[in-house]
Amino acid sequence: MTAKTDTQRTEEPVDKSLGGRLFKKLSQGGTKVIVWVLVVIWLIPTLGLFISSFRPEREIKTTGWWTWFQDPSFTLENYDFVLFGTGSGAPGMGDALLNSLGIVIPATIIPIAIAAFAAYAFAWMEFPGRKWLFVLLVSLLAVPIQMSLIPLLQLYVGGAHLGILGLDLTIFPDLDLQGTSFSVWATHTGFGMPLAVFLLTNYMSTLPRDVIESARIDGGDHFTIFWKLIVPLSVPALAAFAIFQFLWTWNDYLIAVTFVGTAENVAPVTVVLANVTGSRGSDWHILTAAAFVTMILPLTVFFSLQRYFVSGLLAGSTKG
Amino acid sequence: MISTLIGVVVAVVGFFALFFGLNKVLDLARTQWSLFTGMLGLGFGLLVGAFLNGNGVGGGLFTIIVGGVIGAAAGAGLGQLRDLPHTRRADIADKVRPWIFIGPALFAVSITLVIPTIRTAVLALKDRGSESWVGLDNFKWIFTNDDIFNVSGVSDIFTSRLFILGVIGILVGLVLARVRGREIGVRADFENPSTLGWLGIGLTGVLFAMFTVLSGVIWNNLWWVFSVTVFATGLGLFVAAVTNRMERGERVAKAIIFLPMAISMVGASVIWRFVYNFQPPGETQIGALNAVMDLFGFDPVPWLIRLPWNTFYLIIVMVWIQAGFAMVILSSAIKAVPGDQLEAARVDGATDRDLFWRVTIPNIRSTIAVVVTTLIVVVMKVYDIVKVMTNGEFDTNVIANEMFDQAFRFTQAGRGAALATVLLLFITPIMYINIRRVQEEAALR
Numbered sequence: 001m002t003a004k005t006d007t008q009r010t011e012e013p014v015d016k017s018l019g020g021r022l023f024k025k026l027s028q029g030g031t032k033v034i035v036w037v038l039v040v041i042w043l044i045p046t047l048g049l050f051i052s053s054f055r056p057e058r059e060i061k062t063t064g065w066w067t068w069f070q071d072p073s074f075t076l077e078n079y080d081f082v083l084f085g086t087g088s089g090a091p092g093m094g095d096a097l098l099n100s101l102g103i104v105i106p107a108t109i110i111p112i113a114i115a116a117f118a119a120y121a122f123a124w125m126e127f128p129g130r131k132w133l134f135v136l137l138v139s140l141l142a143v144p145i146q147m148s149l150i151p152l153l154q155l156y157v158g159g160a161h162l163g164i165l166g167l168d169l170t171i172f173p174d175l176d177l178q179g180t181s182f183s184v185w186a187t188h189t190g191f192g193m194p195l196a197v198f199l200l201t202n203y204m205s206t207l208p209r210d211v212i213e214s215a216r217i218d219g220g221d222h223f224t225i226f227w228k229l230i231v232p233l234s235v236p237a238l239a240a241f242a243i244f245q246f247l248w249t250w251n252d253y254l255i256a257v258t259f260v261g262t263a264e265n266v267a268p269v270t271v272v273l274a275n276v277t278g279s280r281g282s283d284w285h286i287l288t289a290a291a292f293v294t295m296i297l298p299l300t301v302f303f304s305l306q307r308y309f310v311s312g313l314l315a316g317s318t319k320g
Numbered sequence: 321m322i323s324t325l326i327g328v329v330v331a332v333v334g335f336f337a338l339f340f341g342l343n344k345v346l347d348l349a350r351t352q353w354s355l356f357t358g359m360l361g362l363g364f365g366l367l368v369g370a371f372l373n374g375n376g377v378g379g380g381l382f383t384i385i386v387g388g389v390i391g392a393a394a395g396a397g398l399g400q401l402r403d404l405p406h407t408r409r410a411d412i413a414d415k416v417r418p419w420i421f422i423g424p425a426l427f428a429v430s431i432t433l434v435i436p437t438i439r440t441a442v443l444a445l446k447d448r449g450s451e452s453w454v455g456l457d458n459f460k461w462i463f464t465n466d467d468i469f470n471v472s473g474v475s476d477i478f479t480s481r482l483f484i485l486g487v488i489g490i491l492v493g494l495v496l497a498r499v500r501g502r503e504i505g506v507r508a509d510f511e512n513p514s515t516l517g518w519l520g521i522g523l524t525g526v527l528f529a530m531f532t533v534l535s536g537v538i539w540n541n542l543w544w545v546f547s548v549t550v551f552a553t554g555l556g557l558f559v560a561a562v563t564n565r566m567e568r569g570e571r572v573a574k575a576i577i578f579l580p581m582a583i584s585m586v587g588a589s590v591i592w593r594f595v596y597n598f599q600p601p602g603e604t605q606i607g608a609l610n611a612v613m614d615l616f617g618f619d620p621v622p623w624l625i626r627l628p629w630n631t632f633y634l635i636i637v638m639v640w641i642q643a644g645f646a647m648v649i650l651s652s653a654i655k656a657v658p659g660d661q662l663e664a665a666r667v668d669g670a671t672d673r674d675l676f677w678r679v680t681i682p683n684i685r686s687t688i689a690v691v692v693t694t695l696i697v698v699v700m701k702v703y704d705i706v707k708v709m710t711n712g713e714f715d716t717n718v719i720a721n722e723m724f725d726q727a728f729r730f731t732q733a734g735r736g737a738a739l740a741t742v743l744l745l746f747i748t749p750i751m752y753i754n755i756r757r758v759q760e761e762a763a764l765r
Binding site: 039114131135138148155181191223247270274294295303310 | 595744
């Protein structure tokens with residue numbers, strides 16, 4: 001091994017012969033072939049699901065989806081049943097889609113608003129404890145959600161009480177929030193906050209200092225500068241986080257199943273899909289269509305706004 | 321749906337109105353001092369009223385409003401009695417304003433993250449109903465429960481074939497490092513692909529020998545973390561390095577590798593359950609993997625229930641999801657490697673391979689660290705995939721799933737909290753690294 005690489009190295013500058021160049025081409029070609037094989041392997045599972053979701057029940061259960069290429073068949077029955085079907089065993093994905101939207105829309109808009117204010121303060125205002133508060137917020141990024149589930153569920157179910165001097169004081173009333181979509185998006189709002197503040201602060205602190213300072217000299221107060229200057233300039237970062245938070249809340253299962261369980265009128269698509277997998281695990285005509293229904297919206301968002309998503313991903317990890 | 325939407329609109333509008341209003345109230349400090357103190361009194365009075373209403377006094381809205389009125393009057397009166405010079409008032413406004421801006425964010429993370437985390441750590445020391453203190457009993461239960469932490473098979477590790485192969489790999493790697501090092505005049509050279517390759521394969525072999533022999537939730541978790549981190553980062557690095565140099569198809573290849581990132585883990589689990597589908601021998605296989613086995617004349621394998629490798633088949637799903645993440649981050653880091661460094665090395669006669677291992681890799685080392693730490697944090701708390709694919713049965717359980725079951729199915733709040741705390745403890749070193757990095761970044765700004 002060593003000897004081989006060594007001769008290669010010494011020969012390299014001289015080796016302009018056809019054989020040498022051919023060897024180089026081939027070894028480069030080899031890695032490319034491996035990448036394309038990987039790409040195909042990465043695509044096959046999703047492709048199989050997608051094709052199967054349009055095949056009739058009997059065919060899915062008796063033949064592999066790849067036979068579809070020789071013997072194509074097409075039906076929308078699976079989707080019809082999954083989305084609008086009624087009666088026992090119908091997953092009710094149509095309602096679940098609306099439930100998901102009812103969670104995802106507030107869970108995306110509200111954290112952006114809250115985090116943008118905070119990010120502006122961290123980037124452009126002076127106050128004691130600015131640095132360590134920021135570090136504290138960012139360090140919360142790594143805290144596992146599991147640490148919050150039990151106390152939060154207790155809060156939503158029974159409110160918060162504090163026992164001092166033998167008195168049981170109610171700090172937060174029992175509003176019976178378990179099983180409401182509020183409990184889910186409120187939780188997402190808090191959990192999304194560290195990343196949002198981190199991304200937006202990093203972005204806002206790169207905005208040109210003289211622009212903001214001249215606005216201050218012209219008599220603009222912080223509130224005006226924030227609305228008229230910072231928010232329009234920060235649209236790329238706001239969009240990046242919005243896509244992030246949208247995908248994360250739409251695809252979340254753990255928080256939803258903890259706080260709404262299987263309550264039919266609020267359960268989002270991921271919870272319904274997981275339930276169907278548990279109860280009808282071998283009914284592939286239902287499972288494939290149901291799974292694809294959960295994926296349509298995130299995939300659309302993802303492909304149409306991929307640039308923003310990637311830039312957010314990069315800002316979130318490489319910059320800090 | 322309609323009521324949810326109305327609720328959302330009310331929440332958003334209310335939040336902005338509150339924020340705007342607080343800023344306006346603060347402006348009053350400069351111009352109309354006693355009105356400002358009156359508003360402060362109003363807010364404080366409303367809070368006291370609400371607190372009294374919830375703690376025995378009752379009276380509902382009436383109590384709250386009375387509290388507000390009394391507070392407002394008291395505040396305005398105090399403001400009249402004690403006026404401050406204009407500069408001091410402006411100073412107060414400037415000092416308070418940042419807290420209005422970060423207040424909502426601090427409130428949100430306090431309620432959902434900070435206070436619950438502390439409370440969970442406390443609950444971990446209490447019994448199942450959170451009534452009496454039990455010391456470290458819950459942790460003792462974790463590490464003496466055979467389903468969670470089991471070291472009974474530890475001696476079998478040394479006789480397993482994987483272990484022996486792994487040790488050979490490590491030895492070859494060490495010898496190579498020494499030989500290569502002597503050639504370039506250092507004690508040992510660990511920066512060339514063949515040394516690293518052998519060491520990596522050897523280490524993986526030894527660790528896999530350990531993970532396949534030892535059973536229990538915690539070992540499974542460590543298997544997950546190690547495998548996903550190594551394979552997703554490795555595959556992502558490979559694909560990034562190769563596609564970055566492709567003239568055609570770079571975007572398509574990257575988009576397809578990246579696609580699983582958009583799919584929920586529940587969705588991914590359904591997709592892979594279909595891939596792993598098993599029908600008894602002799603029947604038509606509808607799962608892709610068993611169809612391939614069939615094609616080559618092997619018996620179909622019930623992938624998800626065959627011990628001990630079924631855990632690894634679940635891990636593959638996570639690698640499938642996370643490789644795209646690693647690829648995107650590493651790809652942009654590779655593109656940012658300074659061109660003059662590459663050019664200088666090329667002039668010195670370095671091959672493409674040397675360039676990659678001796679220029680690119682050292683340059684992107686910190687980015688690799690970011691990818692690895694991020695993956696460790698994500699994978700440590702893996703839940704959805706295990707829940708949907710096997711529900712933790714057939715020895716595939718992980719900490720997060722056990723935590724959920726203990727806390728919410730078996731109503732063992734103490735044990736659930738202890739398991740969550742174990743997760744946090746595993747992640748603490750990563751948190752420390754992240755904090756250091758953010759502090760360094762902040763110092764550079």
